[in-house]
Amino acid sequence: MTRVPIATLLVAITFTALSVAVAGDEFEQEPIRYSESEPSNCISELQKQLLQGTATLEFDDRFGYLPNLLETLRVPVSSQVLVYSKTSLQLSRISPRTPRAIYFNDDVYIGYCQSGDVLEISAVDPALGTVFYTLDQQSVEKPQFVRQTDNCLLCHSSSRTEGVPGHLARSLLVDSRGVPIYSAGSRTVDQTTPIAERWGGWYVTGTHGDQRHMGNLIGRDSRARSMPENPDGLNVVDLTDRFDVSSYPSPHSDLVALMVLEHQLLVHNRITKANYATRQALHYQQVLNKELGEPPGNRLESVTRRIQSAGEDLLAAMLFSGEASLAGPLRGTSGFANDFAAVGQRDSAGRSLRDFDLTRRIFRHPCSYLVESAAFRALPPEMRDYLGTRLGVILAGEDTSGKFDHLSANDRAAIREILMSLEPEVLPTLSQR
Numbered sequence: 237m238t239r240v241p242i243a244t245l246l247v248a249i250t251f252t253a254l255s256v257a258v259a260g261d262e263f264e265q266e267p268i269r270y271s272e273s274e275p276s277n278c279i280s281e282l283q284k285q286l287l288q289g290t291a292t293l294e295f296d297d298r299f300g301y302l303p304n305l306l307e308t309l310r311v312p313v314s315s316q317v318l319v320y321s322k323t324s325l326q327l328s329r330i331s332p333r334t335p336r337a338i339y340f341n342d343d344v345y346i347g348y349c350q351s352g353d354v355l356e357i358s359a360v361d362p363a364l365g366t367v368f369y370t371l372d373q374q375s376v377e378k379p380q381f382v383r384q385t386d387n388c389l390l391c392h393s394s395s396r397t398e399g400v401p402g403h404l405a406r407s408l409l410v411d412s413r414g415v416p417i418y419s420a421g422s423r424t425v426d427q428t429t430p431i432a433e434r435w436g437g438w439y440v441t442g443t444h445g446d447q448r449h450m451g452n453l454i455g456r457d458s459r460a461r462s463m464p465e466n467p468d469g470l471n472v473v474d475l476t477d478r479f480d481v482s483s484y485p486s487p488h489s490d491l492v493a494l495m496v497l498e499h500q501l502l503v504h505n506r507i508t509k510a511n512y513a514t515r516q517a518l519h520y521q522q523v524l525n526k527e528l529g530e531p532p533g534n535r536l537e538s539v540t541r542r543i544q545s546a547g548e549d550l551l552a553a554m555l556f557s558g559e560a561s562l563a564g565p566l567r568g569t570s571g572f573a574n575d576f577a578a579v580g581q582r583d584s585a586g587r588s589l590r591d592f593d594l595t596r597r598i599f600r601h602p603c604s605y606l607v608e609s610a611a612f613r614a615l616p617p618e619m620r621d622y623l624g625t626r627l628g629v630i631l632a633g634e635d636t637s638g639k640f641d642h643l644s645a646n647d648r649a650a651i652r653e654i655l656m657s658l659e660p661e662v663l664p665t666l667s668q669r
């Protein structure tokens with residue numbers, strides 16, 4: 237099935253020979269059956285339309301299907317972020333002179349390499365979590381997205397992705413060829429990672445005052461044992477003297493886009509985990525009750541605990557528990573912040589979960605906008621009931637776990653009002669409170 241050249245893959249495998257165990261494949265069994273189940277997401281939809289002839293994809297001489305695919309899926313070009321570490325699939329194509337570009341919106345992430353064989357795509361699938369595809373970068377009459385499983389899960393399903401097929405970002409020191417210098421350390425990045433440890437191996441365009449980070453840095457010592465100073469990498473707004481920016485649809489690798497990406501991928505992974513854990517637990521309950529001759533709805537203690545545990549992880553990510561503090565103001569260069577905030581639903585007071593703060597934290601109202609996404613709505617009712625009830629407690633200031641103490645009374649009131657302005661069936665137990 238796969239069109240990914242074997243040679244590319246073999247090199248990729250060598251580079252992943254790290255200490256990360258590939259997670260067990262519980263998600264390949266009932267009730268998820270990840271690889272066997274028919275996906276339903278923005279890519280599978282587009283594929284149908286391409287086959288029926290109700291949609292087309294134009295091929296561009298320079299960037300192949302990329303520009304038209306971004307436009308069709310409404311992924312803003314301003315979301316472009318550039319990574320130059322050889323840490324992903326088409327690593328022979330990636331270096332500081334030829335970075336890999338990533339674009340995203342709430343529903344899909346797209347990876348592009350210069351002269352790449354394929355576009356790499358991870359789509360948010362409400363039932364299956366993250367589903368991976370490649371699209372050959374060759375002009376054909378009917379372009380075909382090819383679903384990929386093992387080729388991508390090799391790196392996209394591990395402890396780095398919450399043990400489910402998911403998204404990831406890393407930060408590490410790389411040399412002038414883009415080869416990681418692991419002796420200097422490496423880490424998986426999300427919204428809780430201190431800014432000073434982020435963006436090793438990534439270009440970063442934007443201003444951020446005195447805030448330090450590892451972006452735009454090239455390691456000169458292949459035996460470095462720690463991250464070197466980064467005087468030339470800070471407050472960079474123009475990348476033209478670092479590589480040929482005209483080889484990309486945009487010359488930016490926007491600071492705010494990076495921050496949003498690192499928030500979003502964590503929440504997406506935890507939504508997937510919450511979805512899987514609930515369905516797996518309920519499936520187990522059904523099987524066990526049948527075997528024991530109990531009524532099917534007989535609730536097992538272990539099921540309650542599993543829903544609780546995945547639900548708490550999701551709440552922590554959604555409400556920015558442990559978010560890295562910023563010494564802002566932070567500002568990007570591509571206009572991403574405006575594009576991102578413009579599509580938000582607003583409540584009667586004009587507030588949206590997509591409004592930025594960017595001085596001490598990323599968002600003004602620290603509750604993820606992904607609560608409005610199809611993936612969140614598709615969580616099983618048992619999980620949404622749990623989340624709604626807990627949100628009610630947390631937003632009333634009655635939680636005693638200590639995980640949500642960063643929310644002020646004003647934050648909690650604003651978040652509650654914005655959430656209540658959403659359709660009540662998304663979180664029925666919150667609106668009942």
Ligand code: HEC
Nearest residue numbers: 248323324325345347356357358368369388391403404405
């Ligand atoms: C060798 C490991 C590896 C393999 C194999 C791999 N990826 Fe990735 N991928 C990464 C890493 C690491 C990142 C984070 C950005 C970076 O370092 O380039 C990433 C990021 C991505 C992103 C952007 C955000 C995200 O995490 O979803 C997409 C899209 C993506 N990969 C698609 C794919 C697809 C499709 C495949 C299979 C055809 C694949 N990848 C195979 C390592 C890999």
